[in-house]
Amino acid sequence: MFDNVWLIPLFPLIGFLINGLFGKKIKNETVIGGIGAFAVLCSFAVSCMTILKLLSLPGEERVANVKVFTWITSGNFNADIAFLIDPLSCVMIMIVTGVGFLIHLYSIGYMHGEEGFYRFFAYLNLFMFSMLLLVLGNNLLLMFVGWEGVGLCSYLLIGYYFHKKSAGDAGKKAFVMNRVGDFGFLLGAFFLYWFMGQSHNVWTIQFTEIAKNAHLLPTGGIVTVITLCFFLGATGKSAQIPLYTWLPDAMEGPTPVSALIHAATMVTAGVYMIARMNFLFIRSPETLMVIAVIGGCTALFAATIGTAQNDIKRVLAYSTVSQLGYMFLAMGAGAFGAGVFHLMTHAFFKACLFLGSGAVIHSMHGALHHAHSHDDAQDMRNMGGLKSKMPLTFLTFLLATIAIAGIPGFSGFFSKDEILWQAFANPHHGQLNYLLWGMGAVAAGLTAFYMFRLVFMTFYGECRINPKAKDHLHESPMVIVIPLIVLAGLSVVGGYIGIPKVIGHIVGIPNYFENYLEPVFKLSEEYMAQHAAHGAAHHSVVLEFGLMGVSVLIALIGISIAYTLYVKNTSLPAKFTATFPALHRAVYNKWYIDELYDFMIVNPCKSFGRFLWKGFDVLIVDGIVNGIANVVMGFSGVFRLMQSGMIHNYAFSMAFGVAVILGYYIFK
């Protein structure tokens, strides 16, 4: 049925091999970029065919395991290279290959003239390969392969400008923090495998098998442990508290990388993983609560930091962290469909925003370069008034900003509102729901504020760029603009496939997206139907509309504050900073979390390592060994004095010895 699905990851792999091995010899940028983009285009085509085929099947048959070959068999353990096709993985491959293709296209223009152009495309294709493995893998281990693979590519691409120390540091930080998450993922997999095997004799790591046997698992208890481990994995990959600090630093990478990896695809892997194993997570109310709280906190916390950053990409990075927090909030509320929906809309508008900022940076960089200025091309304080210079970029950027701010009619509104409603109305967390909704709503307001702050500082007002560079600002080439337009279009209309029921009811459009994903989350819903007989409080339509209105109102307030501060009365922010210097400094410095981690974890580890080396290895172990040697040498130092060199001494001791021995035998 889906026999050719293995082609989807294969194309990027081929692209990677060609560019990786021969890219240096090819030299021609069009060819290299063409190969890279074409490989992804091919995957996209196959993905389209796959999803069409899937849609042609009736709902309950929309799942298939496609085995390619046996990877590891040992004892009772078996892992195949095999792919799982179901609605969820199909959505993901569509997002990954679709957005991925656009970003590849964009990169041809953006990376033009960079040293190591081939390297960039090779890594990008390798990333696509790993990401597709991650979403298509039908077992935990194959997912883990992709999981680590994307981490590696992220490392390589963040460190793309490896001669910059900050880039190398950021890459390493990303990899290590991801590894902390991977540790959790592995432990989760071990616990799950062992528990299912030991207590129910089901030795499997395959998702469909686990799902089939999920009814054997208890509620809470070991499942809480398993799911918390997996969630630790998700926090690493998806940049949630406490492992989020790598993502802002990851902006050291080229902008297309930020768009592809650190906004649209890789960072959503954690959300995908939870959705993939929703039947596990639903069985542990404790874990769901942890996820919801962490998601809500991250959404709010990252949003506060976003309000004070001046680097255009950093604002977007914190925005990504915050939006990922929303997705986890949805997951924690048990609204897996809503989370995945937000994942998709976020992929559209955030990719658009990043690519737009890339276009701005590209243009700024070129202009500053012409003017021999060393001003920071990413600092919004050097921008302003770009609206007229780059109209298309501005327009697409504005659309995506409206989408992320949650203005009704745009995609972000539908998905974000669904999440907020679910956070409020879900049957899992009781009173906590109000707090969750509150955090989400405030974060929505902050989001609207900092995103419009970004737009106003960049595109409105007077042009603050170095005057010499001013005339060199220009709109980007078509290869950059086209992806922007497509993504902006998707950010506007992408939401209409998942109109929340309460609105859909009125306008008569069903929630296509939720219905489509329904088979994936069926087990969870069945479980909830059995176990939440008491809960599921009924909320009125009025309440839902009311909350919707409130969140929109908060967003509008955010926008108007941004307008007041950064367009109408531009002296106000400075006054504000002067009034609350401590607060501003703390927010600007990201609440000093990095410093705290350095102080609490990194430095103690290093000094402990040094202590073990110098203290234990050298002092104790070697000390004992060398000490024994010294004791032996000390004794021999004493005994050698007996060697006097005087024949008489020797002769006498010999005679004495003989006499003693003889005496013993004679007198015994």
Added chain:
Amino acid sequence: MENLNSYLIVSAILFSIGTIGVLTRKNAIVMFMCIELMLNAVNLTFVALSRHLGNMDGQVFVFFIMTVAAAEAAVGLALMIAFFNNKESIDVEDVNLMKW
């Protein structure tokens, strides 16, 4: 043979004289002669016992010992001459290089 004891006593006296000589004298040649004395005391015992037991093995051994003693004398005297050439002394107290 009732006078075996007298042979053994003579031999014991000779051996003791030799031992005391080796332990007390410093002149290498004198010490050397004392060693010969000890060897010959043993030879005397061998011969006496061999005669007493009617077994010739003891007398065979005496020949071995005499051969060894001759070889030893040759090597020992050569060493002493070499030593005398170096130090102009054959006092064993001067031969104390083999120490720590």
Added chain:
Amino acid sequence: MSNLLSLTTFLPILGVLLLLFIPKDSKGVLRGVAFAVTLVTFIVSLPILTGFQTNAEFQFVENVPWIAAGPFVMRYNIGLDGISLWLVILTTFIMPIAMLSTWTAVEEKVKEYMICLLLLETGMLGAFISLDLFLFYIFWEVMLIPMYFIIGIWGGKNKIYAAVKFFIFTMVGSLLMLVALIFLYLKGTAAGITDFSLLHFFDLRLDLATQIWLFLAFALAFAIKVPMFPFHTWLPDAHTEAPTAGSVILAAILLKMGTYGYVRFAIPLFPDAAHKFAPLIATLSVIGIIYAALVAMVQEDVKKLVAYSSVAHLGFVMLGVFAFNVNGITGGMLQMINHGISTGALFLIVGFIYERRHTRLITDFGGLSKQMPIFATVFMIVTLSSIGLPGTNGFVGEFLVLIGAFEGELRWWTVVASSGVILSAVYMLWMFQRVMFGELDNPKNQVLKDLNAREITIMVPLIALIFIMGVYPNPFIEKMEPAIKKLVAQTKPANMAAQLPAVPGLPAGHPMIAPEQTPSAVQAVPEVVPAAAVNPHEAK
């Protein structure tokens, strides 16, 4: 050919004889001949691989009487099974690479150097295929001497200290093993065994108290060789001082002798004692993993860092082996081979830059990526393999070890050991970053040449194996699996449950944790080893 194994083992000795006839000064010829000999040995060993039947039996067995003095009978008894097969192949595979790596590194006493390396090969191969305990001991000691000279003569600044340290550490262990071996033989004669044949001793079920003492003696010898914490301190010194080829062989093969010793001798000979000490050994392994990683993190010398990473990797091997199940031991065996390839490659890489710059201090480098792109790629791949990234060989072994240990009785040890996954990324990537990334600001580094054809030739087979074993490890696993299954069955503690009633933390049967008990089981993380489980008196 029935005596293929003997041929493989003693070909290097023939090579030594050949070298004796070549004048000292024709260094090129000496190198060429020595390399050719190892290459031929590798080629000769290939039919072993192809002719190996996938079953649990010992194959290519040769068994003739050798030394017989009264009741004392030693036999020349060799053969291999799935466990030793890959180690033999690894040895013959690594040797030509090591030879080639030393082409320009050693200029003094080339003849003696080559002779030492060839003798070493015979010693290692012999130790892997011996089925006679006494023969094994002889080969075990034969390995020691050439290695001692390799470190002591062609080593770095502090070579004498390192060589003597290496020698004494190893010797202490092997003497204990010798004593245990003689004692075992005497026990065997009492039970009617007339020779030193390993297979006969497998059937000898000694009482627990005797097993414990013998196991301790064997285990100590092997633990020093592995090396396990806290007997590891000879390793960093030996590695740092040894010439590149020496380090490569030391890491790739000699260390495996320790882990192989456990799998082949210590565990099947004394299964009950092995089970009894499993918690202790697992604890030491886990400490080794974390400890070595932390220490590696703060090293300033690249080679020392890699040496410490070896300690961590071998901790994983030991953890897997002492899981006593198919997954764990398979993982452990795979990890042995993986470590041979990856760490061997790492030492080669360190050798490459050392030959160019005559320093190994991390601070002396930086930004080499720009100057040496091929080197950077190779280094990156090997680093990732050492970290255990999926798709490379390191991952499969590490994963099987962890899952084996987890489903065995070493659950909480595994949890701690898994954090080694994080730490290995930290120290390896940090080192890589400091050496390869950043500004190329040292003028000495700005004139470095990229890898030459010889060096690339050395690395290509290793890198190929890194990927082959990562993507398609099943052929490797298939060949060893029957032997491992047999080993697992052999070491099942038949009377364990009776002897050890309810030792806490070491449940005898399969612990069926009922769901409602789980939260308490989860909270009850054993602090380290339950002390009682290690106490030999508990059993009586």
